[in-house]
Amino acid sequence: MGYWLAGFEVVGVDITPRPNYPFPFVEGDALDACREMSGDFHLVHASPPCQFSCALTKGTNRGQRTHTDLIPAMREVLDWYGVPYVIENVSGAALRKDITLCGEMFGLAVLRHRHFEIGFWPALPRPHRPHRGPVRGWRHGVYRDGPYIAAYGNGGGKGTVAEMQQAMGIHWTSDHRELTEAIPPAYTAHIGREFITTGEWAAHYEPDPAARLAAVAREAEVSAA
Template structure:
């Protein structure tokens, strides 16, 4: 998907900075909520569907963050994942959350930090794919500064995640959108499960969050901003 083939979405006149953007899972959600999106990532992201800058996210937010209405960051999470503490134990990964949070807060702009379960961020909001009717579970925590958000009910999961476990195949309502083995599903199934049809690269889909998550957050921010604007004198 290119900027000329983005889905139709109403615009709200605001800009969001999408740090550690990856291929744009978070960015797409904000776009669908009405924002103009600018992404930053240390790695090239040829499938990112919005304006993109390759570079250090902490340096970029320090220099340009105050120019945006909202800042979102998905700081690298490998340091905190269950795999790092289990299968990949012993490998070293950077923890950019403390420095990244400090740089974001220094801008004075409302901001959102997203990360995996186990990451040292506040759990102001917890989202799950089932809340949005997706066929992926993907629990994520969100630390939110500067505006309130609505915590959706955490619905019961509908059965298993499809795939192989200890040599046995299990049918399931959800797909495991990560890794390569265990009958994880086709690329098309991953795209549909996540709501990410602009890239067909497994790694990009696996590292993203569903756009539905940030669409929800972006709509909450827009509603809060609209409610905070004083009415013209004499108008109630």
Template sequence: MTHSTVIRRRPNRPLLLDLFACAGAIGTGYHRAGFDVHGVDIVNRPNNPFRLTVADALDHLASLIDTGEIGRYAFVHASPPCQDKCALTVGTNRSRGWGGTHTDLVAPTRALLERTGLPYVIEQPNGRAEIRKDITLCGEMFGLGVIRHRNFELGHWSADRPRHKAHRGRVRGWRHGEFHDGPYVAAYGNGGGKPTVSELQAAMGITWTDVREELTEAVPPAFGEWLGRSFLACTMEAAA
């Protein structure tokens, strides 16, 4: 199933395929950088501001490859589910059952992306996900109210690693029975000290969804804009 929302588009913009798109947060960043965006997610996401195909992302990608329709796209971004090996579900938390029912989709995602022959990005949080950490971005680099470290493997292109900025303080919330204040909110879960929806929206730079799950799963648009601008600059240099 595909649904679309009317958004302003400009001619001659490269087309990006956003796999595991959720509410279109990182896609919004790529759009700001200069791409048109088609999203794919297994769940219908009415808040996603772009054309969205509701399907299994890897099945849809395989179909695009088999039919040749992948040739419409200039770039692919993939954020496969991270619960299996992210920092929140390894170690002690794993022993409590966190992440135990999730499947690691990084390897099959990469295999299909390689078949496309297109430049791509695979995104994962800190943890044990088996990706190259070609680029690591942090909310502090963009003046956001979250830290939100995210790692990115770049396929068939490269970019200079940005300098990581020192954090201004702690993440607000309870730790081991003690409350700590700080300039950042914890963009995950629902426990004590977690931000309100409006605080999450402000901290992440996301205004078009008020669904907590979509906000806590989101990659800040600023990250996508940085990646998109870096890729377009890379292609312009190659063409010069």
């Protein structure tokens, strides 16, 4: 959604069916899809599964499951693809942290730090803002109140579906798992605008996020009728 708000036409790829996805969708392995659709896109964004690197896997859930680090294979395919790309993942992932984004940078009620490795174009980092307090919920038997919700997992004072939707600006899905795996569209809208303003379209392309959001609302009304 973020790239679409920035002005892109978007095609999504996932090995898992995503019936709530609001744009054209290809169900399949992202690595295979990237090879098969070579040359079709101006920018490719990849979000390999984060479980290999996330704090819960290395801490609370250590040893419960095994996960594969797909970042090296994805980077190799994207280098081969040869167009500007973005790889997104969590803090513990082995990728270049060319851009780090946080919900506080966009006035959101969620922190959700994510790092982005940028390939083949000169993206600019954005200054990080100090947090206004803790994430609300239980941590190690202690409850803390704060301005941010925990948009992951269940229980322990973590955000409800409605709270996660509002905090991240995601309203096209009410699936709890999809919300916990998502990043706020504000992140990719920012990166998409960075790409447009530093690339070949900068002189003549001016996206209109408000008009695009209005179009989403109209489509939702038609679907509900």
